[in-house]
Amino acid sequence: MAKGKATSELNIAIIHPDLGIGGAERLIVDAAVELASHGHKVHIFAAHHDKNRCFEETISGTFPVTVYGSFLPRHVFYRLHALCAYLRCLFVAFCMLFWWPSFDVIIADQVSVVIPILKLKRPAKVETNNNFTASTFANTFIHLNAKGIRPAVLYPAVNVDQFKEPSSFKLNFLSINRFERKKNIELAISAFAMLHSPEASLTIAGGFDIRLKENVEYLEELKALAEREGVSNRIRFITSCSTTERNALLSECLCVIYTPKDEHFGIVPVEAMAAYKPVIACNSGGPLESVKNDETGFLCDPIPEEFSSAMAKFIKDPKEAERMGREARKHAVDSFSTHTFGQSLNI
Numbered sequence: 001m002a003k004g005k006a007t008s009e010l011n012i013a014i015i016h017p018d019l020g021i022g023g024a025e026r027l028i029v030d031a032a033v034e035l036a037s038h039g040h041k042v043h044i045f046a047a048h049h050d051k052n053r054c055f056e057e058t059i060s061g062t063f064p065v066t067v068y069g070s071f072l073p074r075h076v077f078y079r080l081h082a083l084c085a086y087l088r089c090l091f092v093a094f095c096m097l098f099w100w101p102s103f104d105v106i107i108a109d110q111v112s113v114v115i116p117i118l119k120l121k122r123p124a125k126v127e128t129n130n131n132f133t134a135s136t137f138a139n140t141f142i143h144l145n146a147k148g149i150r151p152a153v154l155y156p157a158v159n160v161d162q163f164k165e166p167s168s169f170k171l172n173f174l175s176i177n178r179f180e181r182k183k184n185i186e187l188a189i190s191a192f193a194m195l196h197s198p199e200a201s202l203t204i205a206g207g208f209d210i211r212l213k214e215n216v217e218y219l220e221e222l223k224a225l226a227e228r229e230g231v232s233n234r235i236r237f238i239t240s241c242s243t244t245e246r247n248a249l250l251s252e253c254l255c256v257i258y259t260p261k262d263e264h265f266g267i268v269p270v271e272a273m274a275a276y277k278p279v280i281a282c283n284s285g286g287p288l289e290s291v292k293n294d295e296t297g298f299l300c301d302p303i304p305e306e307f308s309s310a311m312a313k314f315i316k317d318p319k320e321a322e323r324m325g326r327e328a329r330k331h332a333v334d335s336f337s338t339h340t341f342g343q344s345l346n347i
Helices: 023-037 081-099 112-118 131-140 142-146 186-193 213-229 243-252 267-274 304-316 318-336 338-346
Strands: 011-016 041-046 065-067 105-108 125-128 172-176 201-206 235-239 255-258 279-282 297-300
Touching (some): 011 023, 011 081, 023 267, 023 338, 172 186, 172 243, 186 201, 186 213, 186 304, 201 243, 255 267, 255 304, 267 279, 267 318, 297 304, 304 318, 318 338
Parallel strands (some): 011 041, 011 105, 041 065, 172 255, 255 279, 279 297
16 A cells, blocks of 8 residues: 555455355444545445345445345355355456456455455555465465565454443353354354353354254254253353344353354454453464463364363353453454554554
């Protein structure tokens, strides 16, 4: 980005596979709103945007949303979801390349395979939302990386002001994820079962669409697992909770359990920390960059024994969870607030 444009209006494009109502979409929408508030022209490009199932900001007129490739499949017989996402994003990127003028900044979310195409839109600066995605690009496009063609990293942001310091909490662990198998939610159930702590409970909440076969099947699989583990009476499942409900769940929990492996960023750990809660997450992908191990939570191998051991520490000493929660809040404000995001882009 040219230094002369640091305080002037920028034309910014954001590319995202599916503009639904998940955590990744919340991240993108908050980023777009923040950028627009700094006077920049923001335009989101996506392969799918259902106006009946989306965040209000995407249809309020704050920024335009353009969809290309909604006719392309999201899966092939409920398989190859990642490949389909890549192809849909590639289609969006080619449409941007041929039908739109250059942008000053292009933010690529989740799918790094589009970066070489977007780099053709000179003089656009392409940004990813974490180093894990940037390293995926480097490992995939070795020759481009060797030539110094690399995306810049701009960490996502959350509105930290929506979270107030909780006055009390319960011995409740909280998992927030879409009901998709790649989210590895069964890890939270198995780890919770190993606690053998009758006073503790687990709440599993997240995006759920009854029209999606995987969502329906996976929810039933998780309920069956809870039955087999003998903890179904202490696990609550909540589908598609509102933002207000989610914030209430965050406020009353002891800590947040985040189970996806190799997640490209993951906004849930950042939201949890902004809500004064420590996070127990896998030691791979985005949490390596967002969670400070032993300071704002614990990073563990993705096995029930390690997750359960970390959870037991908070059961034994809830005050430690409170202390880590305060450190987590400070870390979220310093590194992932919308104010920090806006300043980073304007440098």
